[in-house]
Amino acid sequence: MARTQGSRADVTGPLIRTHARRLFARQGYAAVSMRQIASAVGVQAGALYAYTPDKQALLFDLLESHMQELLGAWTDVPGDPLARLEHFVRFHIDTSLDHADTVFLSYMELRNLTPKNYARIAALRGEYEAALEAILRDGMAAGLMRIDDARLATMALIAMLTGVTNWYREGGRLDRRRIGDIYWGLARGAVGAD
Amino acid sequence: MARTQGSRADVTGPLIRTHARRLFARQGYAAVSMRQIASAVGVQAGALYAYTPDKQALLFDLLESHMQELLGAWTDVPGDPLARLEHFVRFHIDTSLDHADTVFLSYMELRNLTPKNYARIAALRGEYEAALEAILRDGMAAGLMRIDDARLATMALIAMLTGVTNWYREGGRLDRRRIGDIYWGLARGAVGAD
């Protein structure tokens, strides 16, 4: 609640998203008021409505742009399914830690989306899951992986990797590279590639 | 919002817990009002305060009694670490699915606890994690498992197993027994026991 006048559209928009993301992740969508977001940004509550039609749209935009960014950032590598799986493991851990707030939001606040908005996010998530499942199926076909059920293995691996966000703390016992190594070992074993 | 008078202490208490648990899990703690819980139970909002000092205590009671029940229900089996791990895998999946609402709550609403209440739940969770970690360490010591980091493997396995609640639907493609088989295969591979 700093300024009392003046237009700064270029900076206010991103600030709203940043602070909303952080607050939603830390306290939950329903527990955060528009006034609280405005206060963090340094504007009055009314000003937020120049950037978003309502609170729901703000949440949806955060989740959708995150999924779009995730899908845009993911690039499969050609060749050996095991190398591709290792790449996915490291990519997923790194991006999950880079966007821990949004990742948490994506699991937590799906239920606060309208049905239509929910369907959109679920579809994007399905695309991402399909990328991993394709790798596993290729690995099975090539005889490099022993997997009972590719769909369940996909869900299991994503849950396992995303779980890093539950305990990781910057400056902790292990750095990211080492964590990636360890989880790649777990994933490789899980798909029977040892 | 059915009755208009009459005392039914024996049934109202459990009903409050049951409906609060379901509503908190489906909509989030902050999004659920005391009126909403009261309405589901069939009493007026004021009546809830004969059972709980406030909303926060209601959430804490649900989480704490769940953790107590989980710890009470868990019994290690003697002998082979691999058999003990299989037992843990099936136990964790089964109880997670039996208490899907509370499991979800336990991950999502920890941040809505006061620091003291949070510390209590975290301690109970730590006890449970320690049970799995002990199995993994015994397996490593016995040369039956190849694990880089027992602590991370513990967190990874629990996240993987708990993730079942994210996609499981009653009457779906796979029954619980089969799901347990598949996840046991994944877990066994992850700890290098193939």
Next chain:
DNA sequence: GTCTATATTATGATAGAC
């Protein structure tokens, strides 16, 4: 133990001035 009524505070969203 439960109801009705209410105190108090906060919420999402809008209108109009600058």
Next chain:
DNA sequence: GTCTATCATAATATAGAC
């Protein structure tokens, strides 16, 4: 684009009657 002021509604929690 932002502020101030405000509407309409809803929240948690309490008091006192039955």
